[in-house]
Amino acid sequence: MAHWRELLPEKQLFERQLRPEALKADLAALGQAVARCPDGEIEEACAVAAMHELPWVRQALLRALAVRAPQHDEVRAAVGWLTHDYEDFVAFEAVTLAGELRLREVLADLLVIVGRASERVTGFAGKPVGIGHAVVLRAITAIIGSTDQAVLRSVEDELFAEGVDQAEYPARPVEDAADGGSHEHGSMAAVPGGVVLGGPPPAFAGENLLFDWNDPPEERHCAGFRIDKLPVSNAEYDLFAGSPAALRHRFCHPREPKGKLHLRNTLLDSRSGPGHPVTGVDWFDAYAYARSLGKRLPTETEWQRAGEGPDRRAYPWGDEFDGARTRCLPPPSGNGWATVDRWRDELLGLADDPPAHTARERGMPGNVSPFGVGDLSGNVWEWTSSCFDGPAFSPVGTDRDAIDVIYDQRSYVVIKGGTWTSLPEQASLAFRGRDLAFDRHFEIGFRCVCDCGGDGAR
Known part of the structure; x- marks a missing residue:
């Protein structure tokens, strides 16, 4: 089998050719290669997993590394970093791993996503979108090791003793008018x-x-x-x-x-x-x-x-x-x-067993x-x-x-x-x-x- 570095898809090539089926095969081979990489290459593979331009590569590497060396410091750091990946499927993978690995160092950042977990677990819903909100809340309670409201609140009070800075909103800048040309109104x-x-x-x-x-x-x-x-x-x-x-x-x-x-x-x-x-x-x-x-x-x-x-x-x-x-x-x-809790349980089922x-x-x-x-x-x-x-x-x-x-x-x-x-x-x-x-x-x-x-x- 080729070395894992040789199997990394190139962003520009994939952008121009749009070959989804070929990429799936490449990712499978990449994951298998990383799962057998030498100890001395784990750190390098983690860096690629955190920063590669293609999100599908980031997910494939993260999966393989979590199996290869789940307690390695660099693997844990890559998991923490990717909990905030902008691509949902990458972030969901990392958030789930963060819960399984009990990564307390990412707890504050996860709490910002859902707001007060102590309020969410009792049914106050806030503004959840869907599956991501439920996955993050599950990871938070797994890391803390409790769903008890008092325990969650004490952790939140400790992490955010000084609160979160309030944003100042600048005036909306004047942007250029759209210049894509005329368009039909039939649709x-x-x-x-x-x-x-x-x-x-x-x-x-x-x-x-x-x-x-x-x-x-x-x-x-x-x-x-x-x-x-x-x-x-x-x-x-x-x-x-x-x-x-x-x-x-x-x-x-x-x-x-x-x-x-x-x-x-x-x-x-x-x-x-x-x-x-x-x-x-x-x-x-x-x-x-x-x-x-x-x-x-x-x-x-x-x-x-x-x-x-x-x-x-x-x-x-x-x-x-x-x-x-x-x-x-x-x-x-x-x-x-x-209750909202029943809805979240259903969402977690969809996350763990994706629907057809x-x-x-x-x-x-x-x-x-x-x-x-x-x-x-x-x-x-x-x-x-x-x-x-x-x-x-x-x-x-x-x-x-x-x-x-x-x-x-x-x-x-x-x-x-x-x-x-x-x-x-x-x-x-x-x-x-x-x-x-x-x-x-x-x-x-x-x-x-x-x-x-x-x-x-x-």
């Missing part, structure tokens, strides 16, 4: 301007809600606009990701991380076909794609307006949830989910808003251009480590719509989820808007 819906209200929809009044709805009930106004009738598909995104413009970063945000790979991280996932909504892309990928077409990402107000129409409905089709119209996580009984199907193909029957916009509820979350806790999103910094980024509240973006791992409450149009703009999850996609007006005229 876009016109949405007239209007008002959107924060907080739960009226249909939820009196309900025992499972999630955190402490959003201010403020009025938000938006002018007319056009929005894609369906989220961007894998086929559409792959055309962009393999184009010279993407390889040369022609339409990218000026604060995009250097050396970024624009290929979606679901390329090797056979469950994600050409007609499925694209996932495994971060905010910067979505920004660049939209700009390449002369479009942009919607604000959370525009996104919600496109789904609610004029009557603040809870779902695009009305006020009652209908599982036949979308793809969400069905409750185990007609009584719904009694994730998102559905685009164009779910009956999942259409009053303005003719489809697939806004369930299936996949969607990126917006709104910062979760502050003004319009504007990335801060370009060369920061992932561990630094998670502490900066300016790095979190509003995501909307829920996903295939969400409960109906999360899939309601008013619910605000959040995630790091740098993260790439197989639960998050996007669609685009343009400022050509929502009154039928360009």
